[in-house]
Amino acid sequence: MSTPNPGHGVYRGRTLDDRVEKRRSQLVDAALTLIGDSGTPAVTMRAVTRTAELSPRYFYESFDGRAALLQAVFDATMARFQAEVDKAISAASIDPLDQTRAAIAAVCEMLESDARTARFLREAMAEEALRDKLPAALPRFIATASMQLTDETWYRRADPTRLQLDISALAGALTNLFLDWTDGRFDITRGEFVDYCTAMVTDVVRRRQSRAAPSVFGPVVDGQTRCVHYRTELDIVAIQFACCKKFYPCYQCHDECEAHPREVWPSNWFDEEAILCGACSTRISIATYLNVSTCPHCGAVFNPGCKLHSELYFDTGAQ
DSSP states (O other), rough: OOOOOOTTTTTTTTTTHHHHHHHHHHHHHHHHHHHHHHGGGGGGGHHHHHHHHHOOGGGGHHHSSSSHHHHHHHHHHHHHHHHHHHHHHHHSSSHHHHHHHHHHHHHHHHHHHOOOEEEEEEETTTOGGGHHHHHHHHHHHHHHHGGSSHHHHHHHHHHHHHHHHHHHHHHHHHHHHHHHHHHOSSSHHHHHHHHHHHHHHHHHHHHHTSSSSBBBBBSSOTTTTTHHHHHHHTTOOOEETTTOOOEESSSHHHHHHSOOOOOOOOGGGGGGGOOTTTTTTEEEEEHHHTOOOOOOTTTBBBBBBGGGGGTBBOOOOOO
């Protein structure tokens, strides 16, 4: 007969920590089973320990109350989602659209194969203990899926506020779509549903990408539009030239790369968004740029010295 070893806490080949973790997993799974059968109100200490076939004293070994248990169920569910999404993306082809479709298909598969999970997500917003966790967690899956559609550099340079709004909107829309689909409200196949969701994510990301930072030309230009001529921390502006409509960090870059003479923007065109902030990739009108010293979107400070030769780019009337 196996007996506990007081020195190491080993019993039947399991350490004390192993046994605690096993009981915790049993309680989490039991809670999810109760939710699948009767909803989140069914999750009580007695019901969970009875379903897990554990003594009530083991409940407080891992959780200080019902809220902590529900949060653990949520964390475990999100971890399973993330693992399945990551696995699906890794198994897909290198085509970004295929990877996005695979990520969405993985979520559908999980929701369809485990009704407990779908019901838990549906009822999570009604639980005070989970109201803050759900909005924070779901956008991660959208970010994981949509990241495949463009490169990391674009995401890093995109307007962070607008990007957050897009991802939050997609998360809310997709969550409702997923749950309505598992309820059988759409008379379509899983493949058709996955294609629709993929197209929705793609449309939003591509639309934002099409409005993202344009290419900045020059002999050498870094990720924040600094060039070989202007390289300080404040040199983070690129200017679209009136003559060729290309963005360059400075007039010298333009003159070195183009064969045509430079043209300045006439004053009646100062509403053109011909200025690019290298910090957040937001386009700014000429009129705005000439009247500010920082980016109105991200607060990045522009080099004040550039204003001293603005007549090289804009018809400001300076002599």
